[in-house]
Amino acid sequence: MAFWFILVALGLLALLLVILPLRGAAEPLADRRDGAMAIYSDQLREVEGEARRGVISADEARGATLEIKQRMLALNRSQVGPDYNAAAGGRKTLVLVAVLVPVLAGGIYFSLGSPGTESLAFADRQDEQADAAEVDNLTARLEQRLMDDPQGGPSEGWVLLGRTYMRMGRFEDAANAFATLAGREDVTADILSQYAEALISLENGVVTPRASQVIDRARELDPRNPAGVFYKAVALDQQGKSEAAHALLIARLNAAGALQPWMEIFVDQANRIGMTLGKSMVELASFAPEVSAPASGPSAAEVVAASDMSESDRAAFVRSMVERLATRLETEPGDLDGWLRLANAYGVLGETEKSRNAFLRARDLAADLSAEDPRVSAIAAGIAKAGGE
Amino acid sequence: MIPEIGQFALALALVLALVQSVLPIVGAARGNKLWMQSAWATSLGLVLFVGTAFAALIRSFIVSDFTVANVAENSNSLQPLFFKIAAAWGSHEGSLVLWVLILTIFGLSVSLFGTNIPAALRARTLSVQAWIVVGFLSFLLLTSNPFDRLIPPPADGSDLNPLLQDIGIIIHPPLLYLGYVGFSIVFSFAVAALIExxxxxxxxxxxxxxxxxxxxxxxxxxxxxxxxxxxxxxxxxxxxxxxxxxxxxxxxxxxxxxxxxxxxxxxxxxxxxxxxxxxxxxxxxxxxxxxxxxxxxxxxxxxxxVDPARGIYMLGLLAIAIGGSLALYAWRxxxxxxxxxxxxxxxxxxxxxxxxxxxxxxxxxxxxxxxxxxxxxxxxxxxxxxxxxxxxxxxxxxxxxxxxxxxxxxxSWKRADLMGVGQRLKAIAVVSTLIALGIWYLTTGGPALAILALGIAVWLLLTTLKEWGLRIKLFKAPFAESLRRLRSLPRASHGMTLAHAGLAIAMFGFIGSSAWKTEQIVFVTPGVSVSIAGFDVTFEGTQRVQGPNYVADRGTLTVTRDGAPVTTMYPERRFYPVTRTGTTESAIRETLAGDLYATISVPASDGAAERAWTLRILYEPLVSFIWIGATMLLLGGLMSLSDRRLRVGAPRRKARAPANATPAE
Amino acid sequence: MKRILFFLPVLLVVLTGGFLLWGLDADRNPSAIPSVLISQPVPQFDLPPVEGLGLPGFGSVELEQAGEVVLVNVFASWCVPCRAEHAVLTRMVRETGVVLMGLNYKDKPADITAWLDNLGNPYDRVGSDLDGRAGIEWGISGVPETFIIGADGLVLYRYVGPIIGPKAEAEFLTALEQAQQAQAEAEAGV
Structure with a gap:
């Protein structure tokens, strides 16, 4: 409230300043001719004075005086400028301009500023600092407890500690916490990929050999772990194997089957890498049947609608999407990624037989892909899961 | 709230500057008194609003309001208050606000003190000055907004960059470049005259x-x-x-x-x-x-x-200002x-x-x-x-x-008598040459250019004094007469004498400290002596000293000359634990004859047994003369500025008729 | 004629403005100063190995008798851009097989050993320049810097700052290829 008051006050002040000359014809304006004449008279007096003091000779004084008088004569002959003191129009324009000043300034301000954003002095942020101190304190206590535990502390505790440190941006401490778990029996791909994330964050996004090892271990434990796949792709890309990185990301997206929270990041990353390789852009919609556009999938509006549907409606909706995909694939049977997606979708819907058929179609198409292509293993895994050959 | 007020004040200043860019100059062309007079109030408004913005910025720095991006990027809550304030104009954005503020202050000064200047010329000048303000304010708001907000604010400001901690680096450039903003008003006068x-x-x-x-x-x-x-x-x-x-x-x-x-x-x-x-x-x-x-x-x-977008915008401003004014010049x-x-x-x-x-x-x-x-x-x-x-x-x-x-x-003006001048200056020429030769003899063949330059500096000093003496008839007339003449001499004349003599004196410093500077860099352990410029400097060792927010190794140097003690110097190597930066504090012994200047730096090796410090000693002869000379130049400028003749104007409220009459003989 | 003279200032300004505009090119680095060492023999220096790293040090002799084009990279564990550059150098060594020697500038042995353990080691030799003397001999203006040394110990190229980004890498690799090609031609000639 006070803010708006001050804003209006400042605007009014500016307005008043512009219309200030309206207050009345104050003093007359200095005229050029009068001013110049005064200066020349002064110059004359100066020459006289210098001659009197003997600084210049009488001859020089005569010459100088003559010159100055010529100037005066020239000035008198010169055209008289407009008599500014007589003129006094333009009042309306002035008022109009004055009103425009705060309006325009407001316009500029609202396009550049952040009205109503409070200032926040460092000293006034004690709550926030206290919170931060409290978190620091709790974290330190947790760490101490875990360290003191003769059994080495429960794994959940270390995970919590590591995650907290990650959130605080203390990557080194986070990496240390996760490192404690890396040697344990119960270590999961999830923990290892968080460990890798801490190590990579610590180096400002550079995948170090150590981080790379951790990623590989995570992938040994669970080749489908999204974080593990993601960082593997980052590592491959940094090693210059951008093709492989791109393929890895796309394969994992294909294997997803349904919309998952991590997919968006995968798509972004795949496109970032794909751009340097000159590959065409991929879209989230082509991997999650739920988000496909009408020609080949549902529109965004349909997806929103789908999330509001009852369980049975949604199943029907998804089924219709899948059927649309199946129909499209009949006309374009060469689309390997499409078949993979269809196979996954059938898998999700529980139609094992159809899923297996789709995987088999995909396998035919993937025949000339190298064994290293992640899609090949995805197909093999899918066939096995759907009941074998 | 405060930063937003600063932002709004800048927006108001920009619009006011736009008004001042147009109304007065159009008023002068169309003979509209009202519009011409509006320049007075708008130039006051410009100072008020830009000043408000600058105050808001400084306040944000003082309280470490990290919701302002500029504050978060250029300061830290741990900094001492002085550094926080200095950071307000140490940053690119902040220093530009100061730049514009000075620009507007010069505009207001012409409004306030330029009452003897014809109204039309003044109105045009103020409009041209406002064009420059518009250019820089728009540059500020569009490419380097000092009040960009950062929500949510970071926990603390940027890492304590050692550069931000070096007050000298912060203050040095503004000192250097703020001086020249003043020439904007002279530029505006010139462009106004061309338009007129x-x-x-x-x-x-x-x-x-x-x-x-x-x-x-x-x-x-x-x-x-x-x-x-x-x-x-x-x-x-x-x-x-x-x-x-x-x-x-x-x-x-x-x-x-x-x-x-x-x-x-x-x-x-x-x-x-x-x-x-x-x-x-x-x-x-x-x-x-x-x-x-x-x-x-x-x-x-x-x-x-470095920011290319800023560079391009600014180059565009330059092209308009310089190219435009010179094109106008070529035309008019x-x-x-x-x-x-x-x-x-x-x-x-x-x-x-x-x-x-x-x-x-x-x-x-x-x-x-x-x-x-x-x-x-x-x-x-x-x-x-x-x-x-x-x-x-x-x-x-x-x-x-x-x-x-x-x-x-x-x-003298128009035609001068060189022979007569030669007669008057003959003696001084001889004295200057003798002094130069004497110095040559004393320094046993120092650099020839330096001796020549020194002779010329002596020449300038003596001729300037002689000219001043002639004007007041010093020693030629009774002292009271000279004193009377001294008083009646125009201030500008004294100003010239001061400035010219100041230049001569500063030259002594320039030459002495460049040509006869000596320097020694040695590894020293306690007890080691170094000889420089006739002084014997003995390194007595170092001591740990605790300062308010630093610890320092303070070296003790005893300086003697021919066995007689001269002084003790304490150069320091400081370490600030919070910022983990070190600074070097030099010790300087100043005399008119020359400065002895000592610094110590980190022990040459980490081995505790042989803790040898690197000692750098400089002897800069006559360097004080630079500051004395510069002060005289400055006083000369101020003295001339106070000359009565600069304020001559037409008598106020005078009817037109008498002014048209030829003054009486 | 006289009128034309009055246009001279504008012309000069336009000309200068053109240069300034050129100077604003974002890809231009005004700090990149070519070394006075270019086409000169490597300076005389001899660096001990880093304690505990297990790699040999090197000096002028090793560079003069290398028999092939060698890279000398000035780096340190305390230098942040060096971390980013490290990945590039590692890849370059793996892909081109060039010999890389590290001039470890003003760094503690323990720090640099940990740093290399962590990031991996692309260096064939690492010399420890604890007091920065070799750095002065090489006339470095900062860390990192990378030099290309010919087989005969002549400095062929100097890159100031980290070799990061496609443009910098391409520039450096081109210089390296040219150096290697010149070397191959010289050998064929002999």
Missing amino acids: GRVDEAWARWVRPWTLAAWTSLTAGIALGSWWAYYELGWGGWWFWDPVENVSFMPWLLGTALLHSAIVTEKRGAFKSWTILLAILTFSLSLLGTFIVRSGILTSVHAFA APDMEGGGLFAPISREAGLLINNILLTVATGIVLFGTLYPLFLEAVTGDKISVGAPFFNAGFIPVMLPLVLLTGIGPFL
Whole structure:
């Protein structure tokens, strides 16, 4: 409230300043001719004075005086400028301009500023600092407890500690916490990929050999772990194997089957890498049947609608999407990624037989892909899961 | 809230500046008194609003309001208050706000104190000044908004960059470049005169105080910057021909030329278009300087953050301001009537040579500053132009100039009697030569150029004193008569004497500390002695000292001369634990004869057994004379500025008729 | 004629403005100063190995007698851009097989050993320049810097700053290829 008051006050002040000359014809304006004449008279007096003091000779004084008088004569002959003191129009324009000043300034301000954003002095942020101190304190206590535990502390505790440190941006401490778990029996791909994330964050996004090892271990434990796949792709890309990185990301997206929270990041990353390789852009919609556009999938509006549907409606909706995909694939049977997606979708819907058929179609198409292509293993895994050959 | 008020104030200032850009100048063209008068209030508003914004920015820095991006990027809650405040103008955005503030203050000054200036000229000048304000305010708001917000605020400001902790680096560039903002108003006067199409003797008189004010503040800025580099930064020198120093020095050189050519225009009505050109070019060089410092186009110890978008915008501003004004000049200047004639030997001719030499010197500095860029653009080679080039190019131009400065004031206007002047100065020439030879003998053949230069400096000092003595008939008339003459002499005349003598005295310092500087860098352990310039300096060892927020190793140096104790010096090596940075605190023993300057730095090896410190000792003879001379230049400027004649105006509320009458004989 | 003279200032300004505009090119680095060492023999120096790293040190002799094009990279564990550059150098060594020698500038042996353990080691030799003397001999202006040394111990190329980004890498690799090609031609000639 006070803010708006001050804003209006400042605007009014500016307005008043512009219309200030309206207050009345104050003093007359200095005229050029009068001013110049005064200066020349002064110059004359100066020459006289210098001659009197003997600084210049009488001859020089005569010459100088003559010159100055010529100037005066020239000035008198010169055209008289407009008599500014007589003129006094333009009042309306002035008022109009004055009103425009705060309006325009407001316009500029609202396009550049952040009205109503409070200032926040460092000293006034004690709550926030206290919170931060409290978190620091709790974290330190947790760490101490875990360290003191003769059994080495429960794994959940270390995970919590590591995650907290990650959130605080203390990557080194986070990496240390996760490192404690890396040697344990119960270590999961999830923990290892968080460990890798801490190590990579610590180096400002550079995948170090150590981080790379951790990623590989995570992938040994669970080749489908999204974080593990993601960082593997980052590592491959940094090693210059951008093709492989791109393929890895796309394969994992294909294997997803349904919309998952991590997919968006995968798509972004795949496109970032794909751009340097000159590959065409991929879209989230082509991997999650739920988000496909009408020609080949549902529109965004349909997806929103789908999330509001009852369980049975949604199943029907998804089924219709899948059927649309199946129909499209009949006309374009060469689309390997499409078949993979269809196979996954059938898998999700529980139609094992159809899923297996789709995987088999995909396998035919993937025949000339190298064994290293992640899609090949995805197909093999899918066939096995759907009941074998 | 406060930052938003600052933001709004800047927006208001921009709109007011737009109003001031148009109304007064249109008013002057159409004879509208109301519109012309509006310049007074708007220029007051500009100072108020830009001042409000600057205050809001400083406040945000003081309380560490990290919701302001500029604050978060340039300061930290742990900094001492002084550093926080300094960071307000140490950042690119903040220093631009200060730049604009000074621009508006000069505009307001013309409104307040320029009452003797004809209304139309004043209105046009203020409009042109407002154009510059519009250019820089829009640059500020569109490319370098100081009040950009950061929500949510970071927990704390940026890491404590050691550069942010170096108060010298923060203060040095503003000192150097703020001085030259003043020439904006002279530029505005020149452009206004071109638009008006009238440049005469009276115009030169009206503009003189503003040229003097700008020149004086630039002199102060350069001297302070140099002083700061020498004493506070511990750089062990006072001038480095660094691009940032050069860009402040060029407007000074050209501004000095302008100061002198304007005198000819005022007295004789000659050099009109030349004076106008100098006024335009001086501020153009200031703009170029700001651009060079801001764009990072050249490497310098002082460079600010580089941003190509800013560079392009600013280059556009420069193109409009400089290109536009010079195009206007090319169109209008040829029509200016020539002034009074003069003989090849006359005061006018002397000032003409002065102008040529100063312009050539400026050209040399400009060329040396931009040459690396030219060469890189043409051949791709990268070089850096250093002190040797500038010394080789600059000094040979300056020496004849100083020689002439001694003679100039003796020359009379129109036609001078060189023989007569020669008669008067014969004795001084002999004395100067003898002194130079004497120094040669004493220093047993020091550098020939330095001895020549010293002789010329002595010449300038003596001729200046002689001229002053002649004017007041010192020793030629009774003392009371001389005193009376002293009082009746115009202040500007005293100003000239002070400034010329100041230049001579500063030259002693320049020459002494460049030519006879000695330096020793040695590894020392306690008890080791070093001899320098007749002093014996003994390193007694170091001590750990606890300061308010630092720990220091304080070295103790006892200085003796021929066995007699002279002084004890305590150079320090400080370490600030919070910021983990170290600084070097030099110890300086100042005398008129020369400064003894000592610094110690980190032990040469980590091995505890042989803790040898690196001791650097410099002896800079006569360096104090630089500061004395610079102060005299400054006082000379102020003295001239106080001259009564600069305020001559038409009597107020006078009817028109008497003014038209020819004054009585 | 006289009128034309009055246009001279504008012309000069336009000309200067053109150069300034050129100078604003974002890809231009005004700090990149070519070394005075270019086409000169490597400076005389001899660096001990880093304690505990297990790699030999090197000096002028090793560079003069290398018999092939060698890279000398000035680096340090305390230098942040060096971390980013490290990945590039590692890849370059793996892909081109060039011999890389590290001039470890003003760094503690323990720090640099940990740093290399962590990031991996692309260096064939690492010399420890604890007091920065070799750095002065090489005339470095900062860390990192990378030099290409010919088989005969001549400095062929100097890159100031980290070799990061496609443009910098391409520039450096081109210089390296040229050096190697010149070397191959010289050998074929002999």
